[in-house]
Amino acid sequence: MSGWRLTLKASPALRVDLRGVTPGALANLSVTEVERLTVGYGNAWVPLAEFFKLEPHDSDGLVFDGDLSRFDRVGWQLAGGRIHVDGNVGHYAGGCMSAGELIVNGRAGLLAACEMAGGTFTVQGDVDDFAASTLPGSMDGMRGGTFVVKGNAGARFGDRMRRGSAIVHGDAGDFLASRVVAGTIAVGGRPGAHAGWGMRRGSVVFASGQAAWDAPATFVPALAAAEVFWQLLARDLARHGGPFAALGNRRIERHLGDLAVDGRGEMIIAF
Template structure:
């Protein structure tokens, strides 16, 4: 069954909430029915057709958005299967709570991208704002599963309270990377801001750029035990993302354990030069 292509008519004056607009929700609907689907617009509800012109999509059922969606929030929110492609940027909360499927954004994403993500694959070709892969305000759990890949850079508090899955940043990351990390893998290809791993309890942070990528916090100590087998498994998994991560399997590492201020048993891994 073919999917739909939604072509943006014009940038809206207010922010639009696209939660619920997923491949599953559109499956089996006629064009007129799709156009009548309600979306949030400020404090009102308008029809989807007010913002997008419908066109036939790809044969694999991909739901495609064409245009700059930077004023459209919660794109892919709750995605539980199928494929979504945005040929441009998106607003805040993209991929929030997604459980399965594939979401691909060819531009930038705003705040709280992939927050509380539980499964699937979410790729952002550009940059993401603060609190990506983290928790919603008032929640104790951040990203809970799946794979989140940022080809550009990330803001502050990336992967805050994350407890499962893989979060990959090819560029730089801001302050408090992986703060309060419970479990999972966070890998960064560029430089990292202050206080990386603040309050982390378990999990792994990989600084693929090497020793100059970040200052090791004082509450982390060098690991004495070897972890060769574990590192080879982790390095091969990260290498499939390409870029600076491709050379990881052939590099030795230094491991630092912490955050000891939080009785943490996590690790901060710093590979040597290729």
């Protein structure tokens, strides 16, 4: 598989839909064929060469150079290979991806990693609302893989999450882990209001201590010991570094809920 470098010529006036621009789709294509590949631009289809200077790259994947804040669905349905973005990306980045690796050296817009099912997605900056959550009208959010946010996350992070691991090194917005069905969410900073609202199962880890989360009345303290489980979970989170590096050496406090929906989820506070 040949790699490509796509260098942004100028920021477009309208939003651009980059679905279909993946390493697999561009493999074995000539420069002319890649330049003629069309992408959505407003209500029209425009050749990729209108926005990017394209050149072969000595890697198995795609490298984007430039601020792609107006470019949506970067890595949409990615099923293999590697995409590296040196800049920001727009909405739906990494949505529905099932394999491969997506790295963004900037921030991401709304619905990043929505309904992600596999692979690894890393954002070095912040993400907007509804990251690792569900598409409008769907019942299941993130379904697998690993999603890492080195900055802060917006509201509804992990809404309806069903499987996988979602890591936020910074703070998270309101309704963190709302309506979670399963999976693991870890937050290095502080969450906003109503964290765990409607949570049914799954685990949420707060690495910033007791002040990170105030347990509502629908969560109750867990009485059963969980040392073995905690060591396994802490070891898995430690590989992400930062506030999670030394979790295995800290004691924890667990709360179960949300009992308003017969929830069996857990909130874990590491001291």
